[in-house]
Amino acid sequence: MTTAEKTPLTTAPSGDHSGTFIGGAWLDRATSFPSVDPATGETFGHISASEVADVDRAVASARAAARTWARTSPSERGAILGRWAGLVFQNMHRLAALEARDVGKPLSGGLLNVQIAGSILQFTAGGADKMTGATLPTRSPDYFGFTRREPHGVCAIVLPWNVPAVLCAANLAPALAAGNAVVLKPSEVAPLVIHALVELAEEAGLPAGVLNVLTGVGVELGATLVSHPGIDHISFVGSVATGRLVMQAAAQNLTPIKVELGGKSPNVVFEDADLDVAVPAIVRSITENAGQNCNAGSRLLVQACVADEVRARVVAAMSEIRIGAWHEDLDMGPLVNPVQHERVSGLVTGALGDGVELVLGGERPAGRDEGNFLAPTVLSVTDRNAPIVGQEIFGPVLTVETFTDDADALDLANGTDFGLLACIWTNDVSRALRMSSEIGAGQISVNQFSDAGVIGMPFNMAKQSGFSAGNGYRALYEFSREKAVAVKLLG
Ligand code: NAD
Numbered sequence: 001m002t003t004a005e006k007t008p009l010t011t012a013p014s015g016d017h018s019g020t021f022i023g024g025a026w027l028d029r030a031t032s033f034p035s036v037d038p039a040t041g042e043t044f045g046h047i048s049a050s051e052v053a054d055v056d057r058a059v060a061s062a063r064a065a066a067r068t069w070a071r072t073s074p075s076e077r078g079a080i081l082g083r084w085a086g087l088v089f090q091n092m093h094r095l096a097a098l099e100a101r102d103v104g105k106p107l108s109g110g111l112l113n114v115q116i117a118g119s120i121l122q123f124t125a126g127g128a129d130k131m132t133g134a135t136l137p138t139r140s141p142d143y144f145g146f147t148r149r150e151p152h153g154v155c156a157i158v159l160p161w162n163v164p165a166v167l168c169a170a171n172l173a174p175a176l177a178a179g180n181a182v183v184l185k186p187s188e189v190a191p192l193v194i195h196a197l198v199e200l201a202e203e204a205g206l207p208a209g210v211l212n213v214l215t216g217v218g219v220e221l222g223a224t225l226v227s228h229p230g231i232d233h234i235s236f237v238g239s240v241a242t243g244r245l246v247m248q249a250a251a252q253n254l255t256p257i258k259v260e261l262g263g264k265s266p267n268v269v270f271e272d273a274d275l276d277v278a279v280p281a282i283v284r285s286i287t288e289n290a291g292q293n294c295n296a297g298s299r300l301l302v303q304a305c306v307a308d309e310v311r312a313r314v315v316a317a318m319s320e321i322r323i324g325a326w327h328e329d330l331d332m333g334p335l336v337n338p339v340q341h342e343r344v345s346g347l348v349t350g351a352l353g354d355g356v357e358l359v360l361g362g363e364r365p366a367g368r369d370e371g372n373f374l375a376p377t378v379l380s381v382t383d384r385n386a387p388i389v390g391q392e393i394f395g396p397v398l399t400v401e402t403f404t405d406d407a408d409a410l411d412l413a414n415g416t417d418f419g420l421l422a423c424i425w426t427n428d429v430s431r432a433l434r435m436s437s438e439i440g441a442g443q444i445s446v447n448q449f450s451d452a453g454v455i456g457m458p459f460n461m462a463k464q465s466g467f468s469a470g471n472g473y474r475a476l477y478e479f480s481r482e483k484a485v486a487v488k489l490l491g
Pocket residue numbers: 158159160161162163167185186187188216217218219220221222223224226237238239240241242243245246260261262263293294295392394465466470
């Protein structure tokens with residue numbers, strides 16, 4: 001449902017606004033934090049920061065709205081989500097620019113993410129009135145038993161900064177469609193597009209108080225939110241370290257929780273793979289969003305007999321990657337902030353100290369002296385115990401390892417604590433299906449990276465990548481609970 005742009009981008013997006021949305025109003029607060037362009041270090045706006053006391057206010061606002069929203073017909077909830085999706089498509093260039101500048105990704109990357117967000121809203125809108133329970137068998141006609149789906153009540157949703165529009169839609173849409181009120185905490189690192197999306201939700205007719213937003217430093221605000229006794233369900237997306245803290249907080253109140261954490265996803269390339277298809281996709285999988293995706297293809301595992309050719313082609317393609325600021329709209333942008341730049345550079349330096357070979361990159365690209373730029377980097381690894389092959393780097397850094405046969409490929413692919421996505425490159429359908437059942441990951445792609453072409457593909461996880469049914473139809477069930485009803489018929 002793409003329509004003409006409602007608000008075309010004429011100037012660079014500003015970061016000046018409130019980050020606190022409670023009871024249908026944006027509230028100004030005393031302190032603020034800057035929005036900083038990752039390509040230049042320039043401050044382009046300020047967001048007034050939510051106070052810790054706002055957690056109580058936001059939860060109270062959501063609780064006050066929750067009952068009426070839960071009793072609103074699911075078709076009406078779906079209609080509001082559908083109107084929201086339409087507004088997202090109408091405003092997609094403005095939204096894309098906000099995400100691109102805030103995160104540092106190329107404008108076309110922002111556009112793709114906003115289109116995905118709109119599609120998720122649209123898909124979920126259609127599911128709002130199709131969630132059903134079951135009629136249960138009974139011992140005699142004198143009984144009747146059924147189950148029904150009910151919302152949790154008030155959901156806390158805590159998000160990271162890397163793909164804010166997609167994650168906002170992927171969590172908010174099923175939470176709202178299932179009849180929950182929400183307190184949402186975007187990452188303070190890149191919240192701009194989420195604030196704009198929330199404005200559009202209001203415009204679509206979402207009642208005041210059903211969605212509340214708090215923006216501020218996570219360790220205070222996020223920790224207070226997820227340990228609040230007025231929260232009935234937590235959805236957390238972020239790092240493993242923070243995920244553990246959030247789960248501990250959830251344990252105190254026995255709050256149900258879904259967590260979507262990090263990844264170390266392998267591209268497994270067999271001797272019979274179509275390299276013309278595989279190589280560009282592998283390169284994209286680690287350079288898109290400068291490798292700052294949970295499902296980034298950060299491990300290249302290649303069958304030894306084709307390893308030299310594959311490595312040479314991947315290195316050649318990665319050295320051609322064009323790097324620039326968001327508005328230059330090239331292949332890859334900078335890392336999101338100096339902390340991330342230092343972290344990723346430090347992991348590369350540490351790997352070289354462990355005996356890993358630097359094949360490409362590892363430093364700032366030529367001519368990019370300011371901002372958080374890091375050149376696409378390839379590391380060749382022979383020691384399977386090198387720490388770098390198990391750590392989530394979250395940057396444009398690819399490790400390359402070789403395997404001998406299918407069993408060896410499986411050992412390598414399953415050799416980390418993560419289990420998000422695995423991509424299998426082969427023309428042998430039996431091998432592809434065997435691998436897809438043996439690899440410990442929530443999602444498998446064969447001869448493509450990620451889930452292109454599949455509508456409503458669940459974003460599932462295994463091992464320390466988390467546990468949830470993110471995205472797709474099942475997400476509606478994640479954001480609702482089942483009630484069982486048993487009736488004795490009298491008379
Ligand atoms: P992070 O864990 O540092 O922060 C995530 C969110 O938690 C932020 O909003 C932050 O403010 C908040 N937070 C921080 N401390 C908190 C606390 N003690 N209690 C509650 N909330 C707290 O992660 P990040 O750096 O923003 O994002 C990068 C990570 O997110 C990577 O590990 C990436 O793999 C992961 N990620 C996962 C998925 C997925 O679907 N599996 C998607 C995107 C990103």
